[in-house]
Amino acid sequence: MLLAAGGTVTSRASLTATLPEMQDDHAVxxxxxxxxxxxxxxxxxxxxxxxxYRIDV
Known part of the structure; x- marks a missing residue:
């Protein structure tokens, strides 16, 4: 998801919602x-x- 965002910021909430095994912000x-x-x-x-978070690619 970070790579797909192309260097823009991805929120913890978005990362949590995308991955079912992520239960909360701590897991992210x-x-x-x-x-x-x-x-x-x-x-x-x-x-x-x-x-x-943002990945610089």
Missing amino acids: DVAISRLRQALPEPGLVATVIKRG
Whole structure:
């Protein structure tokens, strides 16, 4: 979903709604943390305070 957004901000609520296994905001935060750890450059996924997440591609 972050890639499909093309660099625009994706809210936590949108990420939660898209993935049925995501129960709450904490689950999204954990998934984003794991994604950052798996990427060669963790800074590719940015947190936009009070808005959500963005991936710089």
